[in-house]
Amino acid sequence: MKVTEEVWQVGGGSLTDPEDAAVYLIGFDEQAALIDAGTGKAHERLAANIEKWGVSASQIEYLFLTHCHYDHTGGAQRVREAFGCKIVAHELDAVYLERGDSNVTGARWYGEVLNPVTVDHKITSFEDSFVLGNRTIQSFHTPGHSPGSAVYLVESRGKRILFGQDVHGPLDPSLLSNREDYIKSLKFLLSLKADILCEGHFGIFKGPKDIQAYIRSFL
Numbered sequence: 514m515k516v517t518e519e520v521w522q523v524g525g526g527s528l529t530d531p532e533d534a535a536v537y538l539i540g541f542d543e544q545a546a547l548i549d550a551g552t553g554k555a556h557e558r559l560a561a562n563i564e565k566w567g568v569s570a571s572q573i574e575y576l577f578l579t580h581c582h583y584d585h586t587g588g589a590q591r592v593r594e595a596f597g598c599k600i601v602a603h604e605l606d607a608v609y610l611e612r613g614d615s616n617v618t619g620a621r622w623y624g625e626v627l628n629p630v631t632v633d634h635k636i637t638s639f640e641d642s643f644v645l646g647n648r649t650i651q652s653f654h655t656p657g658h659s660p661g662s663a664v665y666l667v668e669s670r671g672k673r674i675l676f677g678q679d680v681h682g683p684l685d686p687s688l689l690s691n692r693e694d695y696i697k698s699l700k701f702l703l704s705l706k707a708d709i710l711c712e713g714h715f716g717i718f719k720g721p722k723d724i725q726a727y728i729r730s731f732l
């Protein structure tokens with residue numbers, strides 16, 4: 514599914530496995546990155562979808578994780594093995610991935626176990642940036658749904674694309690959710706004034722008006 518000429522959705526729901534959160538692919542010049550990995554239950558389909566857009570495995574530099582939940586990270590280890598990329602996550606969620614915590618990562622909700630996975634680059638600040646091709650990917654710490662939730666922002670073809678993933682939550686004590694942080698983070702997301710919002714489970718929202726209305730519906 515094409516988002517722009519250099520951003521595509523390559524995983525999630527009907528594209529890979531019904532339990533997969535959305536997986537997005539960014540291709541800037543000769544380098545590429547993935548946003549989230551899905552559960553890993555349909556790795557071959559994910560790999561095929563990436564290739565379909567003319568991106569080869571060797572071009573993938575990063576796997577940016579938005580948070581630790583199993584539907585976004587179960588496939589992270591396999592993605593790194595197959596594509597040789599670095600896994601990036603905020604340190605406050607990385608700890609549950611490295612520990613293989615099936616409660617906080619929500620793996621138990623799916624009747625699964627999360628195998629421990631090391632995170633190559635832990636984000637430790639509110640804002641960070643990564644170079645891909647000759648472009649920049651910004652990350653922001655947006656806790657609430659999970660302690661170390663993060664969003665990623667890129668500019669593509671004049672559009673500000675926000676990879677917000679689980680904007681909708683949910684909030685649950687077993688996920689260590691925090692309502693106060695969540696509300697603060699939603700307000701911050703509004704301030705980013707995205708033109709396109711790539712959500713984790715509810716598709717791709719286009720146009721500032723629709724995006725603002727969607728985010729506000731959870732406030």
Ligand SMILES: [Zn+2]
Nearest residue numbers: 534584679713
């Ligand atoms: Zn999710």
Ligand SMILES: [Zn+2]
Nearest residue numbers: 580582658679
């Ligand atoms: Zn989640």
